[in-house]
Amino acid sequence: MALERPPTLRNLSIPESSILPKGELDEPEDKSAVLAVDLTNPFAAAAPNQHNPFANRGRQFWLVYLALCMSSFLSALDLTAVSTALPSMAAEFQSSEFSWVGSAYALTSTALIPWTGNLASIFGRRSTLLGSLVLFAVGSALVGSARSMTMVIAGRSIQGVGGGGILTMTEIVVVDLVPLADRGTFFGVIGSVWAVASAIGPPIGGALASAGAWRWLFYMNIPLAGIAFVLVLCFLRIKAPKTTLKEKLEQMDYLNVIFVIGATSTIVGLTWGGVAHPWISYQVLVPLILGFTIMGVFLWLEKAYVKHPTIPFDILSHRTSLLGFATTFLHGIVSLAAVYYLTVFFQAAKGASPVQAGIDTFSLSFTVAPLSIITGVVIGYQGIYKAWNMIGWGLTTLGFGITSLMRYDCSKAASIGLPILMGLGLGILYSSTNFPVLAPLKASQQPHAMAFFSFMRAFGEVFGISIGATILQNSLAADLPKEFLAKFNGEAEIAFSAIPNIVELAEPLRSQVREAFASSLRVIWLTMVFISGVGFILSLFIQDIKLTTETDERWGMSDDRSVPKAVLDEEQK
Known part of the structure; x- marks a missing residue:
């Protein structure tokens, strides 16, 4: 049953922006699936989960x-x-x-x-x-x-x-x-x-x-x-659906080998770019161009000829799902950049040992963990996820901005405390980004969508490390003292090979090198501010759609005890 809207403007169904392209699945089949959101309290669910x-x-x-x-x-x-x-x-x-x-x-x-x-x-x-x-x-x-x-x-x-x-x-x-x-x-x-x-x-x-x-x-x-x-x-x-071995083999997407080759080539280029080799070198450009070209050919072949495609084209035609995949990719970039390069900051700019650097990042990691659980529980109860995606991206954007204030000589409390806000945002996004992907889809489409969700997140993580490594490498080449750079004879991976040598330097050179690392990492944090800001803008166009209480019966537990009785009773009605 559709939710009634009072005559005032207090409750409004929020449509998706018309500036985004429309697809076959733009509107949910069940119009009641579009939730009425209380604009005075974006966290108030129209129909909270009762069980x-x-x-x-x-x-x-x-x-x-x-x-x-x-x-x-x-x-x-x-x-x-x-x-x-x-x-x-x-x-x-x-x-x-x-x-x-x-x-x-x-x-x-x-x-x-x-x-x-x-x-x-x-x-x-x-x-x-x-x-x-x-x-x-x-x-x-x-x-x-x-x-x-x-x-x-x-x-x-x-x-x-x-x-x-x-x-x-x-x-x-x-x-x-x-x-x-x-x-x-x-x-x-x-x-x-x-x-x-x-x-x-x-x-x-x-x-x-x-x-x-x-x-x-x-x-x-x-x-x-x-x-x-x-x-x-x-x-x-x-x-599981019962099929013969012959039928299983016929369902295999053998063209996926082409995708694996293309993705491998692309990831090699991203991994080498700006670290092992300059971005404009043939060692980076050739695998990148080859990889993206091969993946483009694969997508065309998949859509045109494959009966059981690996890439779920049917789920990409809904705008909210498409936005969910896009924000998942961006979350992969910023989340791994945060974890990876915060450790670099503590080792290079603060002089911490590898073990101590890992301990110093606890303020980030142990903020992410509880927020991930809390967000999942609250979304499940309230039945809305758009507001939580907006808040997650907003806190992440603000958190990276605050983290960019860290200097090599800042206090221990500041270096541990400033990234906490970033952790709050990332923790919320860990639980909230999958809902826009899955909410518009049928239960039978969701497992396939989750596989592509995992790929987009992992691909984003590769980008996050590569973007950070390139920025760090180029910034250090400009900011490090010349006498320190001379020790490495133009070595490509100076950003990481230099860290163990910092502790042995005499003052004031040691402080100059640490300041150079902190300044270079600040560029990474500011870049992540921009990427997180893009994520926030995209989250504005996500639509709250009713969360289903159904699962795909073809893949349930054989004894049905994995599904709460309340849900089973509701489905039987």
Whole structure:
């Protein structure tokens, strides 16, 4: 039933802006799905969710959810902890290719995410998640036992395939088991798990590296992945459409190999640009041009010829979903730039050790975690998400602006306290950005949309690191004292190779170098202010659409205990 609007202007249905292009799915089929929003109180829901999202969920659901949280924790911990262990790894193998340890993981995890979603639809959620856990564990074992940097890079590539699959499958399984109206709470918890793992990752990596035990950073993944594997194997009994092997193979999108090649080439160019090679060099331009061209050809072939495309073109025609994907990409940029380069600030500008730098970023990470949970719970209860996206982007924009005030000689309290506002905004966005993507869609479209959501976020994270690295490299080349630059003989990766040398410098050179780093990082923060501002503007055109209480029955738990009884009763009516 449509919500009644009083004769005053106090409650208005907010339409989407006509300046954006219209698509086939612009208007929701159910006109009552467009919520009436109280303009005097943007947080007031028209029809709050009345049932407890945690109620009536059986033991099977909670054990599966524990496995999902554990898997996300593993992936996030490994992604962030490696950064502080890299110097020890490079020193042991006496290799200059240490930058590929991080790049190889990002490359494979991002490029293969869309295909992971395709495999999950064909071969089932459990098989795909189990395969991802196995690949992650195998990659961890290879890196832990590596005898050369080549073996480390190969292991990290395999880890990336598994890690990307874990993140994608975690979100798809939650979509399968929990209706959108309740999903914010569960995504909020997973987002907080990610934030906590990201916070403790650098100190753990630095501590193990300092003790000469960096290999245990990877070995410890194996038993934890094993526990998650057993839980998924025993308890994730999700229904799936019954098809023969021949039918499964016929549904495979083999053209996706073209996309993987294009995405890989693009990510290589982004990773090298401004760091390993100048942006105008052929080493960067060739893979970038080739990658974007190949991905463009792939999109054309997918739309024209593929019956079961990997890229969900049908869901991209709704403006709110399209805006959701765009803001997810921007959130990927700013969130990883915040975590990655705040650590650089503490090490380079404040002289902190890798372990201490990781601890100093707790003010950011442990702000993100609770806000992620709170936002998910509140959105689930109120049923609106536009206001929370606007507030999230507003706080993030303001937070980056305040963070840009940090100097190399600012107080400890200032350097730890100023990024908190940024953390508040990022925490809200961790839980709120998926709702605009999913709310306009049918339950059967949402798992496919989540796979593309994961890809856009991961692709944005690659951009975030690349943009920051380029700014840092170019700014340092202009700001660092000439006598300090002379020590590196034009080395491409001066931004990161210079940090360990700062502590050995005599005054006043040491302070000059730290000031140069702080000034260069300020340019990154201001760039993120602009990107966050774009996110805020886009969020203005998002439409609040009623959050459904349905899930795709083809993929539910076999005993139906994953869905609260109140929802089942409502659906049966």
